Amino acid sequence: MKKKLIFFIAALLYVSAILSIQWFESQSANGNIKSVGDAFWYAIVTLTTVGYGDFYPVTIPGKIIGLLVIIGSLGLLGFIIGEVTVRFNRYMEKKKNGFWGTDFENHYIIIGWNEFGKKVANQIILADQKVAFVTNSKADLELIDDLYTSKETFCLFADYSNMEAYAKVNIAQSKRVFVNFKEDSETLVFVINLKKQYPTANVVVTCSNPSLKETFINAGIDHVIAKNEVASKLVASYLFEPHVAAYTEDLIATSVADEDSDIQQFLIKEDCEFADYEYLDAFMKLKKDFNAILIGLVQDGKVLKNPDKKITIQSGDYLILITGGQSRKILENFFGVHQGE
Template sequence: MRKKLIYLAAFLVYVSAILSIQWFESQSPDSNIKTIGDAFWYAIVTLTTVGYGDFYPITLPGKIIGLLVIIGSLGILGFLIGEITVRFNQYMEKKKSGFWGTDFENHYVIIGWNEFAQKVANQIIHAGQKVAIVTNSKTDLDLIADLYSSKDVFSLFADYSNIEAYQKVNVDKTKRVFVNFDSDSETLVFVINLKKQYPMANVVVRCANPSLKETFLNAGIDHVIAQNEVASKLVASYLFEPHVATYTEDLIATSVSDEDSDIQQYLITEECQFAGSDYMDAFLKLKVDFNAILIGLVQDGKIIKNPVKGTNVQINNYLILISSGDRKKALEKFFGVKEGE
């Protein structure tokens, strides 16, 4: 409030000086500053340092006050430039921190940033999807900005416990939310609070302790990855069937080049010609037309592995298949949806 009063007082003094110039100059028949408009034009030209020279004081009082206006104009100009710079920097800092939010929809949200989250983000982005990342470290913002394009990734700096802040990443319009905390207890408490605010959020978490998997599922979490459990299975596979393990590791990664193969899932919509058809018909068409291998079907949230002939493919089912990267665009065009949707 005090600063505003100082600014107001300085403004009134400046205006008074301009009016005084007009009054003194109007007393002289030789003066070119006759009206208030002339006086303000002289002040504006002086303030902007243009200096046309069409208006200038000729009386002694006018020159003295004019000198004060010139000095004051330098101060005002410096103040305006400083204020604009500060405001611009504040805006850019808020933008960098994600303060203004994002318009991403049908995207993925990663809460908690580290090396593991970066690898997850890479896979999602390689699949042509958008990602919103939430971190509580401003240092991470620079790293994320260097790694990814803003058209693919939005980053938000926020306190993880501030559930209201997640509206800025459109949690209620996302496909899935991946919670990536190191502590299982922190993850559990966080997800419970998140689900209270956004009950429809489809949440995926990783847990360090496999024995807590059921606890997480009972808390309303949709998918729980026991990281050590997955790693141990893959290691055992490398010991027992190394070629199978290598192939498995390649399949679960998103294809980057045209030669890479990965496992994909596609939603069956009303427009898809597979809706209402036999699974085996879909299997044959995908193999013949796209060299893709159909390996499973998802109905009512349950995975049917290698369904038998006679299994009916229904609307809102998912087909799970293996395909190479060069077939992905053709498959997305055929199904009318992107991979994973």
């Protein structure tokens, strides 16, 4: 408020000086600043340091006041440039911090940043999906900004407990939210509060303690992954069936090269050719036309592993396929959706 008052007084004095020059110069027969417009033109040319020289004071009082206007113009110009710079820097800082939000839709949100979250994000981005990050660390904000482009990611700097802030990552329009905290207790308290604020959010978490898995599910979390359980199963598989384990690891990773394999799911839209297809017919067509293997079906929210060959595929179902890296774009064009949708 004080700064605005000082600026107002300075501007008032500046305008008064300009009007005074016009008055003194208009009284002289040799003066060329005859009107208020001439005086302001002289002040503007002086302020911008252009100095055309078409208007200038010739009277002693006009020259004295003109000198004050010149000195005042330097201060006013410096003030204006400084204010513009400060406001621009503030805007850019808010933009960098994600203050203005994102228009991402059907994207994924990762709350909490660490090396594990980075690996999860890399898999999602390799699948041509967008990711919004939320972090409470400026250092992580800088790191994320260096690692990814703004086309594929968005990052919000915020206090994790500020539930209103998650609207800026468009959580209501996201596909899934991965809560990536170190401590299980912190994760549990957070997701309870998050689900209260955003009950439709599809939340995925990992937990270190498998005994807490049921507790997380009861808290309304859609998918809970116990890290130790998954790791132990994969290690055991490597011990007695290493080739199967290697193939499994390849399948659950996003395919990059043409020779990579990947498990993908595709939504059956109403206009999809497979709507009302029998499962076996779809299996044969996928293998013949796309070299993709149909291994399962999601119907009414339930995963049907290798279902009966005569089961009918309906719109709204998901097909689960094993594909090669070269088939993803072709299949996305055929189904009319991105994988995972």
